[in-house]
Amino acid sequence: MADRIAFELVSPDRLLMSADVEAVMVPGGEGDFTVMPGHMPVISTVRPAVVDVYETWGAAPTTRIFVRGGFVDVTAERVTLLAEHATNLAEVDRADLAQQVRDAAEDITLAKTDLERANAQQVHDSLNELLSAVE
Template sequence: MATFQLELVSPEKLLLSRQVEMAVIPAAEGEMGVLPGHAPMIVTLRGGVIQVTENGQVTDRLFVGGGFAEVTPERCTVLADEATPVAELSRAEAETRIREAEASYAAAAGESPERQDAAMERLLSARAMLQAAQAA
């Protein structure tokens, strides 16, 4: 089966760089499947799970807290704000992040719409992290 190069980069390190059959990424507009020959685009990522498929099987599941993805017909490069294998997620850490994000969102009530949006993005990312941790 045809493959493309998938690279997942976080601020700390290069987490993944190999040929894969398919990747499903959490684009801001919804889940997006990437296959070889995909139309070129750049998308914003929301907090969620990237699923990597090789040999007809999901081989990797990685939580990303947001970021960007650049897709070309031969490559998909994900620049993640943070990235963690789903198996390493902590439910307690996710619950702590939710509490902190809820407090931050409440504090942003009188702030600019941009600050409110950023606080909401953190909250949604923390909720996605909890959901991924519970599913692991």
């Protein structure tokens, strides 16, 4: 077990993943970092980007999950990522996502207040990040 680390990804509506893996690439608030067994303890914010999960380090990631905000708690034995929103890239319908991006752009133009506009812009930006990750 010393060559594996426990990884859990939790979103508000469900446990998205729980597995013992060799490494996890985390999009931290201050930059990407790779967590492997024995990593020093750290707590970090998570920026909107893709989390790459490696069953075998050095091979292609076995799972790619887009997260939109949250934080990660790392110990030598465990990585727990609590995401505001998480989407497994393998489950994304590209056409539906492209429509969501168009709808979000329309929401920006229809916003009546600065707060509504800022919230719509944040959703639009996150959806564009996800669309870029899928391509």
